[in-house]
Amino acid sequence: MNGVRVELHGIVKRFGPVQVLHGVDLAFEPGRIVGLLGENGAGKSTLMKILAGYEAPSEGDVLVNARLVRFDGPRAAEAEGIVLIHQEFNLAEDLTVAQNIFLGHEKRRGWWLDDTAMRATARTVLDEVGLHKVNPDTRVRDLIVAERQLVEIAKALSRHARVLIMDEPTATLTPSETGRLFELMARLKAEGVTVVFISHKLDEVERVTDEVVVMRDGRVVAREPTAAITRAQMANLMVGRELADLYPPRHAVSADAPVLLSVQGLCVPGWAEDVSFEVRAGEVFGFAGLVGAGRTELFEGLLGLRERSARAVEIDGRAVRPRSPREAADAGLTYLSEDRKGRGLHVRFGLRENLTLMALQRHANPWLKPASEAAALEQAVRDFGIRTGSLTVPAGSLSGGNQQKLALAKVLHPGPRVVVLDEPTRGVDIGAKREIYALIRRLADEGRAVVVISSELMELIGLCHRVAVMRAGRLQATLSAEHLNEQELIAHATGTH
Amino acid sequence: MPPERTEPIAAAPPSASPRWRLPSFGPLLGLVLLCVVGTWLNSEFATLPNALNVLTRTAFIGIIAVGMCFVIISGGIDLSVGSMAALIAGVTILLMNKLVPLGWPPVALVVVGMATAVLLGALFGLAHGLLITRGRIEPFIVTLGTLGIFRAYLTYFADGGALALDNDLADAYGPVYYGSLLGVPIPVWVFALVAIGGALLLNRTAYGRYVQAIGSNEQVARYAAVDVDRTKVLTYTLLGVCVGIATLLYVPRLGSASPTTGLLWELEAIAAVIVGGTALRGGAGSIGGTVIGAILLSVISNILNLTSIISVYLNAAVQGFVIIAVAFMQRRRP
């Protein structure tokens, strides 16, 4: 297969008065995997959307094989072989997996759709990304986040891209899915496909890419062969200064610290069985497991969002049986969803409305006090390092990582005694990650109980006092800090201990 | 990280295949129960002639509901269908009457009339589609506007009264409503064909797929290079054609059109779609359910006519209770 060479010349992008790309020049050679790095809001996604025809540049040119092209939409870019896998999912939830994969590219036999052929091809690409057990006829609505991500990848594969752009494809994947994806990338590369890989997981970038491009504030600041640069250097280039230790020091939890969250025998039919654990004040408690282990559903059950039963649940010393997140919040527990777009943020609402939604009463007397809300937003923007051109944009126009920071600020706004964070650093840049880790530590030090569900084992190891490992809906083991290492966790998660 | 360790991702919870999704259980069950009640209340209910009567009179609303199902799945709405039917009926009658002096055979005139009905429907639907896509006006507003416009023009043409089809023409046209083929009335055949055609179009063609995609997430569809505007225009045009077909069956029934023709058909058609299990927000829906919904609504009033156990004033209440009860049976899971 012959590859294509794509070039970006002097790309400028403005959203209203805000300029987010300042004349980017970049060229990609066929048969290479290029890592694209940069802080949240640096302009990575925007640049790639321009390359793939989703956005039009305000200024500048796109060249394919030295030919000037103007894309009037993603379809035009696809015709040139350029395909983008979105950071935020781009699937029609009411349609099935196969229908989504072929949307706009349906196979036909005469007038009729050839569903049999499409299902068969869908099956093949699903297998390629490891979704062996997902039926092509399943509605996307019924998939979990990681599965949706893999469907996005499968969809891109089915398009036979010659330039494949992956915008944070691994943010929701666990190591094993990620490994499979990397094999796939290697195969594509061998076929002469150009792969652009955006990720905040620098170890992955180091492992899979041939070279890295670093962006900062809408400009390319560096381009180096991966072999010639260390992870620390990557981080420094992104942030523009030296980064100290990623994980803050752990303080021991005193044995007589009160138990703030106690769960006994929680069952969520079809998802989790007989799960018991306790989290103390000052403790960071992790949940590890493969995709599909049931961690998310366990906590959704706890919050009353799914059918569930439990022998006993105590929050902050009081026996409770929350039937909704409202009741859980009243009892002192809030939850950050892993599904930022579908459950985490109101993308059409402003930042302020999103931030204060869980604790509106605090800004009402009974009339809402806009000034107090605005002050809270300014505070949150400072505390969480949310980068935005303006404070009045809708949340949907923030970059992915900055949306994550806003979502995090939102669930912490009520000042919960117990906070459950599902993939808290999904899509967050390395600098901000460090800050979030510091924040989690501070929350614990303030005497709260923090539960962290994460697919990044290193994160759990670096952060938690104890980590529970789930597999197929059951709690396999609970490891304390001194026993935490990757091999141990993986062994429990996969059942090969 | 050891990729060989990977566990296959567990299958998602068993989910019904949506390709040939059966009409959902709720409305069907509701219909069956209703029929049991009907038979129990009046043995005439379960006779073939009564069944054919009910199906025949369901045909108008049913055919419109099939078109409406597409519009609703695409995330739109059309409030004007009743008025549109009335205006099409009126114009068709006027035109046919005007052509009588030409001395053509009545059957030819009838064919011209029928073609006009379908054509007018398509044109009105096209106008809706263009106002909604090019004009970028909410479907609710566009069709609320034309609801008034269509009916006003019919009233104007009819001078407020009824427009009646010329007698000879009415005789020639009659069989289209009153005739049968293999013992089944023509309108029932047409209804069946429209429903089957609709189901095929929705589930087996790219166009149908696009309708669902647009209703589910317009942005995603746009990104997938679906021609959203064209699909929407087509969808409203299709509904217009359905209204035209319904009208061409309606005209021979009474041979007249008046300002009350088609009154509230929009509500009935939308109700048939929603009772049939399609969600008002769009994205997914079923033609089979819609057909059952339409029949169910007719059966309720048929049963009420066949019995006198309840004050006539309360007919509408019974209908209301039944609709809510049927919906309750198929309610969404939490």
Added chain:
Amino acid sequence: MPPERTEPIAAAPPSASPRWRLPSFGPLLGLVLLCVVGTWLNSEFATLPNALNVLTRTAFIGIIAVGMCFVIISGGIDLSVGSMAALIAGVTILLMNKLVPLGWPPVALVVVGMATAVLLGALFGLAHGLLITRGRIEPFIVTLGTLGIFRAYLTYFADGGALALDNDLADAYGPVYYGSLLGVPIPVWVFALVAIGGALLLNRTAYGRYVQAIGSNEQVARYAAVDVDRTKVLTYTLLGVCVGIATLLYVPRLGSASPTTGLLWELEAIAAVIVGGTALRGGAGSIGGTVIGAILLSVISNILNLTSIISVYLNAAVQGFVIIAVAFMQRRRP
């Protein structure tokens, strides 16, 4: 967290902050244009008495539309408001007439009647809310059902005819509609209060924010610890209360209720909301726009009443064209 990393936040562009959003430009412009046309067609149009007449008669629909605005923003719909108003009017009249023999002063009876109207509205709204949340039935279906039920029961109570208020009571009740305060008719005051209250509730209370959050994305709202069910129940109850208030103003005006009372008010109220710039799919909307939408609809028919340049048959067509034109002026950006 180290604040030194924070980038300075660029000055906010002239904001589209949704809190105190002005009624959007389109309907306002439409209203102004319409008034210019009205004045030009009939000089009586621009007089104070005419303006007060129009505002007074807008009050019913306007008040209902304020409640409807909340329901639509929350992502719901209520088709039953017209029937609900009719039933409330009927029951209130029946009750007041029944109480006459007690010999209470008429004013006391009137107060009882007014309280009953509001209470009934709240109860009906509550029933809707519970069926929708606990029963998990689509709002469209629930209120389509009660649309029939309410009207049927009114027809039943009225024995198919009209329920008329006792004459003495009518005299005592009259001022509630016909009276003025500082030269402004009572219904206009009530309308203004309801609108201001509604605007405050929507934009300045937690409840209002929750309504918008639910309409924008129910799932997100639920995860954000919004008590979705409670908020929805409240919203339908609130609409019921608005219907009750509208009815208590309506009863003294016509002093009777019949099976045609409140017919198609639901369409008018929804139209006022949508013409006022609120999207049918929910999530955001404006009370100011709704008020303007309601006035705009009344002004159209007022102007039609003040002129005779057009066949009476075409009134509805003129309304249709104006509605579409206004919507066109405020059409969504591409």
Added chain:
Amino acid sequence: QAQNKVNLGVAIPAATHSFAAGLVYWANEAKKELEKDPAIKVTIKTASGAPEQANQLQDLVTATKIDSLVILPFESAALTRPVQQVKAKGVYVTVVDRGLTDTSAQDAYVSGDNTAFGKVPAEYLAKFLNGKGNIVALRGIPTTIDNERMDAFTAVMKNHPGIKILDAKHGNWNRDDAFKVMQDFLTRFKEIDAVWAADDDMAFGVLRAIEQAKRKDIKIVFGGAGAKSMVKTLMDGSNPLIQANVSYSPKFLYEAIKMTALARKKGEKLPASTIVPSVLITKQNAKDFYFPDSPF
């Protein structure tokens, strides 16, 4: 004699079915004729609901500044207060057909005869069936006038124990509804001798349903109000099921408008009450009730 200028308003229901279209037609006929006289101005408003009609009354008084009003109330009880208000402003009020609940709100009343509308067909059918047989009835839209007609009909039938009213359902003065109701009556009752469809629009739908079912047991269909096409059928004797009708012509509106305008011009009063009788129409007198130009 004093020749006053007359500014007359006419408020009637909108033309939503044939009868109402007849009202609009006759109102316009009266306007055409009266406005040949430059001293007379006639403004016609049609309403599709009681509140709308009340609004129109306000607008007629406030803006058009009428001095006389002819109103066919959309609904008796509902329009009583609004008409009172108009009269209180010094406007001369003639009420047509549907009387107000408080007659002091009107200066004159011109009415059709709804009791006769029910009584005449009842008596005719009783005689036609020789006091024995099965009747089904189709009623109009639930309203006071519909009740008056139905009550008059059943009152007569009380005297004929051999006649059985099998059922009466609402066909809403509408052809389609009547068609469906009749279809179901035919399914339900195997022996029907006569049908009373309390309006000619409904009779039209009934005839089609009978035709379709090819039922021979029904001997007569009695409509009502004397619609143009039914009177024509009667004149031509073209349908054996149609043998008689009862008059209830919208032309009374024409009379009322003319009477009011001319009396006002002369400064005179109308008689407090004028009843336009509803009479039996048969083949013999049919041509007196035939108005080919009217839509009704």
